[in-house]
Amino acid sequence: MTAGTTADHALAQLRREIVAGRLRPGQRVRQEEVAARLEVSVAPVREALRVLEQEGQVEYRPRRGYVITALDVADLVEIYALRRLLEERAARAAVPVLDDDALARIALAERDCADAAARGDVVAELEANRRFHFGILEAPGQAHTMRLIRLLWESTEAYRALYYNAPEERERTVGDHGRILDAVRERDVETVVSLLDAHRQRALDVLTAVLDG
Incomplete structure (x- = not known):
């Protein structure tokens, strides 16, 4: 090696x-x-x-x-606010041009995420969750946007694990992903953006409660 x-x-x-x-x-x-x-x-x-x-x-x-790294609530709020701006930009560029192969990869990631959630396998669910979201957001011509989005995701990885350790949040995520996937298949950009915003906000609310608790 x-x-x-x-x-x-x-x-x-x-x-x-x-x-x-x-x-x-x-x-x-x-x-x-x-x-x-x-x-x-x-x-x-x-x-x-x-x-x-x-x-x-x-x-x-x-x-x-x-x-x-230990983050406080203010750090998380700032990071998630930046994610909202960048991920909306990425989704608006990517969703209209997703081809059949991309849709198949997103659908596979959605199924893998649901299967991992059913098993209670947090590590596998996080990996599939990442493939699901980045499959939706990635498109040619926005390398800098995606680099920043990845950096923001990495900076909260330890906290994302805390979020997925709650069985009810794993179940909620599965439902969210199904609705997001349906909107992606319809190329309904406004609904995709709205659902991603709500999905992200739920995670922030849960993590804020964890930190405040």
């Missing part, structure tokens, strides 16, 4: 641990322990943490090292 591949492996594993809730907001990331679990040196783990730091998922604190 090359140095680059080893760092990619470490990055992928750290992402999985954040999504699964094994690394939670405010928790210290012990580089030596991660390296031992992955049977690699500390160097690729440190490189992976630098990538996560650039994304806002971890932050470096003197004398403590890297910790999973």
Whole structure:
């Protein structure tokens, strides 16, 4: 395994641990322990943490090292407000030009998300949820918009896992996705945007309650 591949492996594993809730907001990331679990040196783990730091998922604190970023309500409100602006722009550009292959990928992601929710597999549901949303938003000619959207998604990954740990929210998400998919198939851009806004706001409301609690 090359140095680059080893760092990619470490990055992928750290992402999985954040999504699964094994690394939670405010928790210290012990580089030596991660390296031992992955049977690699500390160097690729440190490189992976630098990538996560650039994304806002971890932050470096003197004398403590890297910790999973802990956001407050104001941070989440700002991030979700930015997502609303950018994702509306992306959806309006993408939905009218989605081809049959894109629609098939979105539909598959919707089914995978529902199946994972039924099993209570949060990690698989989050992965399918991401494919579903980005399948709707991605279109040629908006690389910068999508780069910013991805960055905003990454910065709240640990909190998205908290949201999906509630069975009732997993069930609600399945229903939301079905309605969004129907609107996408109809190329009803206004309804797609409205449903995405409501879906996003529900997540923000739940996360706000978690943080305030």
